[in-house]
Amino acid sequence: MPRYALRIEYHGAPFAGWQAQADQPSVQGAIEDALAKLEPRAHRIAAAGRTDAGVHALAQVAHCDLSRDWDPFRLSEALNYHLKPLPVAVLTAAGVADDWHARFSAQERRYFFRLLMRRAPATHDAGLVWQVPRMLDVHAMREAAAHLVGLHDFTTFRSTMCQSASPVKSLDAISIDAVEGLSGPELHFRLRARSFLHNQVRSIVGTLERVGSGAWTSGDVQHALQARDRAACGPVCPPHGLYLAGVGYPEDPFAD
Numbered sequence: 001m002p003r004y005a006l007r008i009e010y011h012g013a014p015f016a017g018w019q020a021q022a023d024q025p026s027v028q029g030a031i032e033d034a035l036a037k038l039e040p041r042a043h044r045i046a047a048a049g050r051t052d053a054g055v056h057a058l059a060q061v062a063h064c065d066l067s068r069d070w071d072p073f074r075l076s077e078a079l080n081y082h083l084k085p086l087p088v089a090v091l092t093a094a095g096v097a098d099d100w101h102a103r104f105s106a107q108e109r110r111y112f113f114r115l116l117m118r119r120a121p122a123t124h125d126a127g128l129v130w131q132v133p134r135m136l137d138v139h140a141m142r143e144a145a146a147h148l149v150g151l152h153d154f155t156t157f158r159s160t161m162c163q164s165a166s167p168v169k170s171l172d173a174i175s176i177d178a179v180e181g182l183s184g185p186e187l188h189f190r191l192r193a194r195s196f197l198h199n200q201v202r203s204i205v206g207t208l209e210r211v212g213s214g215a216w217t218s219g220d221v222q223h224a225l226q227a228r229d230r231a232a233c234g235p236v237c238p239p240h241g242l243y244l245a246g247v248g249y250p251e252d253p254f255a256d
Contacts (some may be wrong), residue, residue: 094255132209157207
């Protein structure tokens with residue numbers, strides 16, 4: 001059966017997350033339903049990462065096995081037709097080797113987080129940013145974030161429901177940029193690692209917001225990390241500012 005990689009964009013608001021669920025809408029379920037319109041049978045796809053309810057994606061990657069040979073462009077066009085009117089789009093498709101796997105072949109994941117700083121409620125960006133009613137000290141946040149880069153036990157920054165075998169992960173990079181967004185001043189967080197723990201990014205961003213507001217110091221973040229205790233974590237920020245921004249592979253399956 002030919003295998004295809006799919007690069008997928010979606011707005012997470014209408015879904016209970018990526019993973020298929022029997023009684024709630026999911027991104028995975030929506031794509032599998034669209035595949036069933038092309039080849040009528042049960043389909044099961046695998047993704048690079050399982051995003052939570054409300055989390056968005058700019059470039060999720062999944063793979064599917066089909067019975068017939070599809071032109072990748074025609075496959076993406078046909079899937080997009082059957083995905084309407086859901087806020088899910090297949091940006092591109094590509095044929096891959098039978099042993100290529102969207103999750104297990106991945107070497108890194110990249111996440112992007114948008115934080116809007118203004119008092120008035122967001123209108124155009126509602127559901128796409130985490131909004132706080134004050135300006136934050138980005139320099140203090142960068143100083144605190146530096147403590148988290150590298151190989152650490154991230155027990156403090158993972159959900160108690162996390163199923164990962166180990167809390168030890170290497171956070172390869174984290175950057176925080178101040179930008180002028182459509183609705184006002186924003187902070188853009190970019191995090192890169194081979195893999196992430198459940199709620200790790202939202203726990204980190206929520207904790208760094210406490211530093212930016214002056215409630216925590218950079219040293220407090222370092223002590224929280226060293227505590228290896230979930231109770232030491234700052235607030236977990238809401239999901240709607242978070243985006244899966246990209247997945248890296250030894251060879252880009254979508255390269256021309």
